[in-house]
Amino acid sequence: MEKAVIIGAGISGKLAARVLSDHFQEVIILERDSETHGPYPRKGAPQGEHIHALLFAGANGLEELFPGITERFNVSGAVKINSTQDIAWFHHGVWKLRYEGDYTTILQTRPHLEWHIEQYIKSIPNVSIQYIQNVQNFLYNEIENRITGVEIINGSDSIRTINADLIVDASGVRSLSSRWLNKRDVHIPEEKVKIDLSYYTKTLQLPDNQNRDWSIKLVYPTPPFEKIGGGISKVEGNRYLVTFMGYHNEINEKEILKSDNGFIEIAKKLPRLDIYQELKDATALSSTSTFRVPNITWRRFDKVNNIPNGLLMIGDTICRIDPFFGQGMSIAILEALELKKLLVNQKHTNQKMIETFHQQAVKIISPIWNMVITEDFRYPDTIGKKPAGLSIQQWYAKKIFLLSSENKEIYNSFIKVMHLLRPTTTLMHPRIIKSVLKRTFTNNR
Ligand SMILES: Cc1cc2nc3c(=O)[nH]c(=O)nc-3n(C[C@H](O)[C@H](O)[C@H](O)COP(=O)(O)OP(=O)(O)OC[C@H]3O[C@@H](n4cnc5c(N)ncnc54)[C@H](O)[C@@H]3O)c2cc1C
Numbered sequence: 001m002e003k004a005v006i007i008g009a010g011i012s013g014k015l016a017a018r019v020l021s022d023h024f025q026e027v028i029i030l031e032r033d034s035e036t037h038g039p040y041p042r043k044g045a046p047q048g049e050h051i052h053a054l055l056f057a058g059a060n061g062l063e064e065l066f067p068g069i070t071e072r073f074n075v076s077g078a079v080k081i082n083s084t085q086d087i088a089w090f091h092h093g094v095w096k097l098r099y100e101g102d103y104t105t106i107l108q109t110r111p112h113l114e115w116h117i118e119q120y121i122k123s124i125p126n127v128s129i130q131y132i133q134n135v136q137n138f139l140y141n142e143i144e145n146r147i148t149g150v151e152i153i154n155g156s157d158s159i160r161t162i163n164a165d166l167i168v169d170a171s172g173v174r175s176l177s178s179r180w181l182n183k184r185d186v187h188i189p190e191e192k193v194k195i196d197l198s199y200y201t202k203t204l205q206l207p208d209n210q211n212r213d214w215s216i217k218l219v220y221p222t223p224p225f226e227k228i229g230g231g232i233s234k235v236e237g238n239r240y241l242v243t244f245m246g247y248h249n250e251i252n253e254k255e256i257l258k259s260d261n262g263f264i265e266i267a268k269k270l271p272r273l274d275i276y277q278e279l280k281d282a283t284a285l286s287s288t289s290t291f292r293v294p295n296i297t298w299r300r301f302d303k304v305n306n307i308p309n310g311l312l313m314i315g316d317t318i319c320r321i322d323p324f325f326g327q328g329m330s331i332a333i334l335e336a337l338e339l340k341k342l343l344v345n346q347k348h349t350n351q352k353m354i355e356t357f358h359q360q361a362v363k364i365i366s367p368i369w370n371m372v373i374t375e376d377f378r379y380p381d382t383i384g385k386k387p388a389g390l391s392i393q394q395w396y397a398k399k400i401f402l403l404s405s406e407n408k409e410i411y412n413s414f415i416k417v418m419h420l421l422r423p424t425t426t427l428m429h430p431r432i433i434k435s436v437l438k439r440t441f442t443n444n445r
Contacts, residue, residue, distance in 0.1 A: 050289065090274070094405035175313070189300040194383040219275055222271060298321075314335050335360075367424050370424075374393045
C-alpha cells in the first residue's frame with residue numbers, strides 16, 4: 001500500500017504511525033499544534049498536564065512497538081517503582097496491601113512519555129510529522145463511498161489537500177470524522193455517561209523526608225458520599241505532580257484556583273489527611289491546570305455499516321473513558337497492537353480489515369467500559385445507560401476492593417485485572433468467590 005495519513009499526533013496517532021510504517025510506503029501524521037522542542041505540555045493535549053499512569057499492559061505494548069523505550073524513559077529521569085511496594089493507595093475506605101510484587105511501573109509526566117515516543121517516530125524513515133496542519137475536511141468519492149484524502153488549513157491559512165489510501169482519525173474526543181459523518185446523516189450511536197469530573201493539577205517540590213516510603217500516593221473517595229480524590233506522583237526531575245479530582249463538580253473552582261494555598265487546602269476535603277500532611281510545607285512550581293470531563297463517550301463505529309471506505313478510527317476518537325482509572329493510553333496501545341496483528345495477517349481487503357479492527361476494538365473497550373461505569377454509577381448523579389446486573393457487580397467489586405487490603409492473592413488478581421493483563425473473569429475464580437462469601441458472612445462491610 002502506498003500512502004496513509006493520520007489525523008493527530010497524540011499518543012494514538014503516533015502508535016498508529018508506528019504500526020502502519022511497516023505496511024505503507026509513506027505515513028504522514030498531520031498535527032494541529034506546533035512542534036514542541038522538549039517534553040512540554042501542549043495545547044492540543046491539555047490532559048497531559050495531569051497525572052498520567054501507564055498500566056502494565058500499556059507499558060508492555062509500548063515496549064513491543066518501540067523496543068528500548070522503557071530504558072529511554074529511565075535514562076532520562078522517569079521513576080521506576082515496584083507497583084505494589086511503592087504505591088500507597090487508599091481505596092473504598094482501606095489502604096491496599098504493600099509488598100514487593102512482580103510488577104514495576106514507570107512514573108513520568110505525560111509530555112515526557114510522548115516526547116520519547118515522538119523521537120522514536122522521527123527516526124522511522126517513511127514517517128513524517130507535519131505540524132500546524134489543521135485537518136478540516138475529508139475528500140470524498142461519492143460513487144465509491146470512499147474517503148480519498150483530507151483537506152488541511154495550515155499556518156498561513158491556505159488550504160491544501162493530500163490524497164491517501166488510508167486515513168486514520170486519531171484526532172481524539174472532538175473527532176473530525178464523527179462531526180463529518182453526522183453532517184452526512186451517518187449517525188454514530190454513542191454510549192454517553194455524565195460524570196461531571198474535574199481535574200486540578202500543580203507541580204510541587206516536597207520537603208525532603210527520610211520517612212517517605214512511597215513514590216505515588218492515591219486517596220480515592222468512597223462513593224456515594226465522598227466525591228473528591230487526590231494523588232501525588234513523583235515524576236522526572238525530582239518533582240511531584242499533585243492532582244485533585246472531583247466528581248459531579250464537587251470541587252469549588254474559585255477556592256482551588258484562588259492561590260497556591262487554596263490548592264493545598266483542598267487536600268483537607270479528602271477522606272484522609274495524608275496528602276494534606278505531605279503538601280502543607282510544599283513549594284508550588286507551577287500554576288494550577290484544569291481539565292473537565294463532563295461526559296465519557298464511546299462511539300460505536302462498529303455498529304454502523306455505511307461508514308465510508310478507507311477511514312479507520314483509533315484511541316479517544318472511539319472512546320474517552322473515565323480518566324480516574326488511568327486506562328486511556330493503554331486502550332490506545334492495545335488497539336495499536338490489534339491493528340498490527342490484523343495488518344500482519346491481512347487476508348481480507350483493506351475495508352474488511354478496517355471493519356474487523358473496529359470490532360476488535362469493542363473487545364478491548366467493552367470490559368473496561370463496564371468496569372469503569374460500574375464505579376461511576378455508585379454516584380446517584382451519574383446519568384447514562386446502566387449496565388445489566390449493576391448492583392450485584394457493585395457489591396462484588398466492593399468486596400474485592402476491601403479484600404485487596406487483607407488478602408495478597410486477591411490483591412494480586414485485582415492488580416492483573418486492573419492493569420489489563422487478565423480478563424475481569426479472573427476475579428470470579430472459585431477461590432476468590434469463596435473468600436468474598438466468607439467475608440460477607442463474617443464481616444458486615
Ligand atoms: C484529566 C485526564 C487524565 C488522564 N489520565 C490518564 C492516565 O492516568 N492514564 C492513561 O492511560 N490515560 C489517561 N487519560 C486518557 C488519555 O489522556 C487519553 O486516552 C489519550 O490522550 C488519548 O490519546 P489520543 O491520541 O487518542 O487523543 P488526544 O490525546 O486527544 O490527541 C489528539 C491529537 O489530535 C490533534 N488534533 C485534533 N484535531 C485535529 C485536527 N482537526 N487536525 C489535526 N490535528 C488534530 C490534537 O492536537 C492532539 O494532538 C487521561 C485523560 C484525562 C482527560
